[in-house]
Amino acid sequence: MFKKILSFILLLLITVPVTVSCADTGTSNKQTSQADTETTEVYQSAEEEDPLIPVINDYISSLAKGYNFAGETFTYFGTGWQAPSKEEETGDVMSDAYYFRQREIEETFELTWHNAFTEGNGDPEFNATVEMVKQDVLAGVGAYDAAYGIDMHCQLLLINDALYDVSVFEKLDFDREWWPDGFEEDYSIAGAMYFLSGPIVSSFFQDGSSVVFNKQVAEDYGIDGLYDLVKSGEWTFDKMFEIASAVPENKSGSGVYRYGNPGGITTLVAHGMSLVKFDENGTPYYEETLSKELSDIADRFSKIYSDDTQTVNLKGYVTDRWEKLEEKYGYEDRDDMFADGRMLFMFTPTDDAADLRRLDVKFGILPVPKGSADQEDYVSYAFPESVCNVFIPKSIKNPAKTDVILEAMAALGYKYFKQVYYDNMLKSRTVYDYESKDMIDIIFRTKKYDLVSILDKGANMNTAGIMTNLFNFSVTESSESLASRHFINSKIANSNIKTILKNIEAGQKR
Numbered sequence: 001m002f003k004k005i006l007s008f009i010l011l012l013l014i015t016v017p018v019t020v021s022c023a024d025t026g027t028s029n030k031q032t033s034q035a036d037t038e039t040t041e042v043y044q045s046a047e048e049e050d051p052l053i054p055v056i057n058d059y060i061s062s063l064a065k066g067y068n069f070a071g072e073t074f075t076y077f078g079t080g081w082q083a084p085s086k087e088e089e090t091g092d093v094m095s096d097a098y099y100f101r102q103r104e105i106e107e108t109f110e111l112t113w114h115n116a117f118t119e120g121n122g123d124p125e126f127n128a129t130v131e132m133v134k135q136d137v138l139a140g141v142g143a144y145d146a147a148y149g150i151d152m153h154c155q156l157l158l159i160n161d162a163l164y165d166v167s168v169f170e171k172l173d174f175d176r177e178w179w180p181d182g183f184e185e186d187y188s189i190a191g192a193m194y195f196l197s198g199p200i201v202s203s204f205f206q207d208g209s210s211v212v213f214n215k216q217v218a219e220d221y222g223i224d225g226l227y228d229l230v231k232s233g234e235w236t237f238d239k240m241f242e243i244a245s246a247v248p249e250n251k252s253g254s255g256v257y258r259y260g261n262p263g264g265i266t267t268l269v270a271h272g273m274s275l276v277k278f279d280e281n282g283t284p285y286y287e288e289t290l291s292k293e294l295s296d297i298a299d300r301f302s303k304i305y306s307d308d309t310q311t312v313n314l315k316g317y318v319t320d321r322w323e324k325l326e327e328k329y330g331y332e333d334r335d336d337m338f339a340d341g342r343m344l345f346m347f348t349p350t351d352d353a354a355d356l357r358r359l360d361v362k363f364g365i366l367p368v369p370k371g372s373a374d375q376e377d378y379v380s381y382a383f384p385e386s387v388c389n390v391f392i393p394k395s396i397k398n399p400a401k402t403d404v405i406l407e408a409m410a411a412l413g414y415k416y417f418k419q420v421y422y423d424n425m426l427k428s429r430t431v432y433d434y435e436s437k438d439m440i441d442i443i444f445r446t447k448k449y450d451l452v453s454i455l456d457k458g459a460n461m462n463t464a465g466i467m468t469n470l471f472n473f474s475v476t477e478s479s480e481s482l483a484s485r486h487f488i489n490s491k492i493a494n495s496n497i498k499t500i501l502k503n504i505e506a507g508q509k510r
Contacts, residue, residue: 069111078148097416137162142397161507164392167193169403178414186449195389199414203388205421206351208443209266209381215362221246227435249309260312260346262305264472269381271371275452286490295479365436457496
């Protein structure tokens, strides 16, 4: 009976317009405009049922035949937006999506789901989550079956050998469609695996890298056919630079800029680069010598992205970048500058692109360009600032139960979160044209994860690490200025990785 109700609710979620934000998952339902309604109708008329949903339903049914956890409780621990605030339907679409997932898991495996979490989304709450997991492991209590946190908040648990190696689980099937392609390879550490991401958390549908373009600016300068370029595989950085040259250099500073907010790591990953390398034993490390590929990218891109006549340029990512933006350009927020027609292209995470719908601007979403024409596919970096990982405390009492439930969480996360966040918001509600939905399909199909923000020296509750910051500067500095800092930072970061692995090895021997 409950599954029939769920099917009806899913239909409502697809057909009823909703608004969901990144930091606050749907605390308000806003009145929609006529343009939004028309876009929704166009999208809905062309939308076909996701063929993966019946596959997931059959898979969960077959999984349940071999496992029953009657009378047991599954405790999911963390903070903020990755769990509903009530053990009931709330009318908030994202909170309800979590609720529907946990209800189906409860019904299917005959267990009780318990959300144990701290209120809020900020650093203090993540600090508390990490510390409580660490203390649970040290005490051997085993209060939590699974937990979650943002990339850069998780290193403390690795250093303290507090995490369970999920690579030994038998039911986690990374070849299935609800796990990101290549995820197992990207997130393995010397043959072990301590973090899970993808549709198992809703942030999967927030944290992709993208490029947005201002449609009015494009029209003013005779630029069109961008979607066709992407679909044909010809959307490269060379092509983007060629197209953007239709916009004159902004020598006065009062005109239109070709590019805004260039991201170093986004650009490097889009070229197919892995920031963390792996040796023959699967041990992660950073190259200590600046590679020719990185050197060439730094020299080429810095000439464009450091040119104040072409690019909205704040010389990299710094904590006071918004204050510098207002001081230099007169705008408190880069989105306002984009909406005001001052940029053609802007690099942005998909959740920030979604937030543009609050402004009066017609825009389109594109994947980040390929590094070159002979590159097989686009590569979209999964931003560490919003990548939530599920991890398992080493103190868990029933690994077999956690193994099965994690796989179910991933499959059902796709089923429920995609319907609400991806289809309804990003595809039909956020953008003002039907074709952008195809672009978003590409972005999430080609997402790439990297361990840089988890293993980085200095990555902690409040800031990214030294290699992350270095890579983000890589497209605004020449290779000459980059090389010395790259050598020093990589040696420090490699020493940090050795410390992490040493502590894990020592824990395994205890």
